[in-house]
Amino acid sequence: MHRHKDGSYTHVLRVEEGVEFTEPVRHDFFEEAYYLEGEMLNTKTKETIHGGAYVFHKPGEEHGPFKCLKTCLILEFRYYK
Numbered sequence: 001m002h003r004h005k006d007g008s009y010t011h012v013l014r015v016e017e018g019v020e021f022t023e024p025v026r027h028d029f030f031e032e033a034y035y036l037e038g039e040m041l042n043t044k045t046k047e048t049i050h051g052g053a054y055v056f057h058k059p060g061e062e063h064g065p066f067k068c069l070k071t072c073l074i075l076e077f078r079y080y081k
Helices: none
Strands: 009-015 030-042 048-050 054-057 066-079
Touching: 009 030
Parallel strands: none
Antiparallel strands: 009 066, 030 048, 030 054, 030 066
């Protein structure tokens, strides 16, 4: 992981199959994520995010909760403007 002075950072996240995030997420930074592989289910909207997908969340935007259907490898960029 590389962290900048303003608190922003880039990292690769691995989420194992079966892991559940039971609460929606909200944060104070921009988040861009590229799913390199796997499948993640948004249990609220029933949308499945597949490997190859790009997602973007603005600060304060609620997203999730999620359940990992197939082990995910995710490249995330979290930053402030």
